[in-house]
Amino acid sequence: MxxxxxxxxxxxxxxxxxxxxxxxxxxxxxxxxxxSVEAVTCSPIELIPCLPAISTPPKPPSAACCGKVKEQLPCFCGYLKDPSAKPFIDNPNIPKVASSCGVAHAYPPKC
Known part of the structure; x- marks a missing residue:
């Protein structure tokens, strides 16, 4: 060769x-x-670790908060329809938390 x-x-x-x-x-x-799709228990109480991030003045969301936000994403449409959750859902800091947690593409949810 x-x-x-x-x-x-x-x-x-x-x-x-x-x-x-x-x-x-x-x-x-x-x-x-x-x-694989895992079942998620939809409960706004699961988002308690995010309270400091949506309070005034807001603190950066913790790792625990971001974990719960990601876990609870499938539940957000239900939360939007729940009148008792409305004060929390209408919070102006929610989009900032979603962005900080890397799920800005999923908020607001398309229901």
């Missing part, structure tokens, strides 16, 4: 390896999107 043929072979092998790496990366990324 000539040196030119060897270089062509190496380029093919490199190209195939890059394609395999891209395919593997895509498989890892897309497999993470299929999560």
């Amino acid at each position: 000539t040196r030119l043929e060897e270089e062509k072979n190496m380029k093919r092998v490199s190209f195939v390896m890059i394609l395999c790496a891209v395919a593997l990366a895509a498989a890892v990324v897309f497999s993470g999107e299929t999560r």
Whole structure:
């Protein structure tokens, strides 16, 4: 085999390896999107760790608050329909908490 043929072979092998790496990366990324759906107990009381973040003056949301916000996301439409939750839902700090917790895309919820 000539040196030119060897270089062509190496380029093919490199190209195939890059394609395999891209395919593997895509498989890892897309497999993470299929999560099992866990049941969430919808209770506004679960959001108590967020009280300092929606009080005046607000404090940055804690890790516990953000965890509860993410956990309770499926419940927000129900909270919007509950008159007793209205004072909390209408709080001007709620969008700031959602943004700080990385769920700004989910608030306000599309019910």
